[in-house]
Amino acid sequence: MNRIANIALPLLVAALLLGFWEWKVAHDAIPVYVLPAPSAIARALGENFSTLMESLGTTLLVTLLAFLSASIAALLLAILFSESRAAERIFYPYAVMLQVTPVVAIAPFILLWMGYDRVTAAETLIAAIVAFFPVLSNATLGLRSADFNLIDLMRLYGASRWQILWRVRLPTALPYLLSGMKTAGGLALIGSVVAEFVAGSGAATGLAWRIIEATNRLEIATAFAALALLVTIGLLIFYALSAVEYLLLRRWHESAITRVL
Amino acid sequence: MILSLSDVSRRFPNGTQALSGLGFAIAEGSFVSLLGPSGCGKSTALRLIAGLLEPDGGTIRWNGAKPELGFVFQEPTLMPWATALANVRLPLELKNLPRAEADARAQAALARVGLDGFAQAYPRELSGGMKMRVSIARALAAQPKVLLMDEPFAALDEPARAALNDDLLRLWREDGMTVIFVTHSVAESAYLSRRVLVMTPRPGRIAADIALPEGPRDRLSPQFLESQRVIADAMHRPASPARAERAGGGGVSERASAKETEGE
Numbered sequence A: 001m002n003r004i005a006n007i008a009l010p011l012l013v014a015a016l017l018l019g020f021w022e023w024k025v026a027h028d029a030i031p032v033y034v035l036p037a038p039s040a041i042a043r044a045l046g047e048n049f050s051t052l053m054e055s056l057g058t059t060l061l062v063t064l065l066a067f068l069s070a071s072i073a074a075l076l077l078a079i080l081f082s083e084s085r086a087a088e089r090i091f092y093p094y095a096v097m098l099q100v101t102p103v104v105a106i107a108p109f110i111l112l113w114m115g116y117d118r119v120t121a122a123e124t125l126i127a128a129i130v131a132f133f134p135v136l137s138n139a140t141l142g143l144r145s146a147d148f149n150l151i152d153l154m155r156l157y158g159a160s161r162w163q164i165l166w167r168v169r170l171p172t173a174l175p176y177l178l179s180g181m182k183t184a185g186g187l188a189l190i191g192s193v194v195a196e197f198v199a200g201s202g203a204a205t206g207l208a209w210r211i212i213e214a215t216n217r218l219e220i221a222t223a224f225a226a227l228a229l230l231v232t233i234g235l236l237i238f239y240a241l242s243a244v245e246y247l248l249l250r251r252w253h254e255s256a257i258t259r260v261l
Numbered sequence B: 001m002i003l004s005l006s007d008v009s010r011r012f013p014n015g016t017q018a019l020s021g022l023g024f025a026i027a028e029g030s031f032v033s034l035l036g037p038s039g040c041g042k043s044t045a046l047r048l049i050a051g052l053l054e055p056d057g058g059t060i061r062w063n064g065a066k067p068e069l070g071f072v073f074q075e076p077t078l079m080p081w082a083t084a085l086a087n088v089r090l091p092l093e094l095k096n097l098p099r100a101e102a103d104a105r106a107q108a109a110l111a112r113v114g115l116d117g118f119a120q121a122y123p124r125e126l127s128g129g130m131k132m133r134v135s136i137a138r139a140l141a142a143q144p145k146v147l148l149m150d151e152p153f154a155a156l157d158e159p160a161r162a163a164l165n166d167d168l169l170r171l172w173r174e175d176g177m178t179v180i181f182v183t184h185s186v187a188e189s190a191y192l193s194r195r196v197l198v199m200t201p202r203p204g205r206i207a208a209d210i211a212l213p214e215g216p217r218d219r220l221s222p223q224f225l226e227s228q229r230v231i232a233d234a235m236h237r238p239a240s241p242a243r244a245e246r247a248g249g250g251g252v253s254e255r256a257s258a259k260e261t262e263g264e
Helices: A002-028 A038-047 A049-083 A085-100 A103-114 A116-144 A148-156 A161-199 A207-216 A220-249 B042-050 B084-094 B099-112 B128-141 B158-175 B186-192 B222-236
Strands: B003-011 B017-026 B031-035 B057-062 B069-072 B146-150 B178-183 B195-200 B205-211 B243-246
Touching: A002 A038, A038 A049, A038 A220, A049 A085, A049 A116, A049 A161, A049 A207, A049 A220, A085 A116, A103 A116, A103 A161, A116 A161, A148 A161, A148 B042, A148 B069, A161 A207, A161 A220, A207 A220, B003 B042, B017 B042, B017 B057, B017 B205, B031 B042, B031 B186, B042 B146, B042 B178, B069 B128, B084 B099, B084 B128, B099 B128, B128 B158, B158 B186, B178 B186, B186 B222, B195 B222, B205 B222
Parallel strands: B031 B178, B031 B195, B069 B146, B146 B178, B205 B243
Antiparallel strands: B003 B017, B003 B057, B195 B205
């Protein structure tokens, strides 16, 4: 019952909103180049299906590559930080710099340096920079949160640093890491959109570029169709990560346990 | 003597002298309590014995090679992501025992602490007392010669604590290991141990070395009350060089009535 409601209610809200949108556009006779009705967007999606799917593939590839490489790199750096305070003191300020520098400002340089013939790699790097920091800071916090007594116990039984990392620090960090990765998934998508905007004409082929292109041609319905696909990617990444989180934590972590009173 | 400390000193991280001139020897197979108020450095002493800390001065000497140690903390200190069985298996896995043998020994250790049916339970599904039992099973699974316990029952409710006290005595008798038990409870030290080392704070050192009668304990006997009185006296006496004493020396056989013991 609860499960059905959890899925049905958001869908019902979506249906009501889309219905109101459709009615409002028709009732006020809003021109399609200002705000297309949902039906017009669906039609545009059908008409440009193969182009849009190709663009979706490009954006999805860049986003996933950026997300995975950022997560792995951030986790490795967090492990280095947790093992060495000196490394953290030296490198953490640079990680923060990377985080606070507006990516739009550095994206052109990255494209320039990587070259327009390797635009996918450049876009991936830009998106990865955006996704990097939340994983780094959460994983560092998680690795540091390990129970000191448990670590002492491991030492008492002669465990190596590596065994302590693998058996105590990493499992402790897992909930933190997953939470950081959920944020990073959304940021990787935003980063890849920004990268496409900056890469611009001729180079970019993803959904973000379709939006710019369609807007320039006043094909607003097509732009909205591309936007809807972007949102879908974002939702899919978020819920896929939530599912992974649930599967990994459901037996032991408070965050994943439904309380029955 | 399985272990002897002489003139051991150690500072807290904040610079305060935690221990100074600490010295005592522990006989093999004995059950010794290290009793003192919080902040007297008794946990520090236990960590020094375990080798988790190094002394600033003095020596800690084992008779022969350092024996297999077990350590039980005040908190159960379990891995929340692992089942009770996997938690107990941890020291065995770290010793590279084959999985099947480690499983069998972990199962046996759980059975010995009365957690037969809970091998697959996660720590969050267990009560405080049961978690502590898992923690004790983990220490026992590695078959330690010396078991170090740092106020293991301080956070438990009274019934759980009493049950664990009795089970601990049973396990000690069965295995014949040496137990060094840190506590701030006079009654607990009198009930569990055959010898109580009373520590005074700032800096921590032994203020009194009290031998208690052998044999089973009866919480209602006058002898037990007498033991507690001697220990409490030693604890509250102003710091002075260590004194050896003997409590309830005679075999007091008269049972005290329940009413009399309520004064304690």
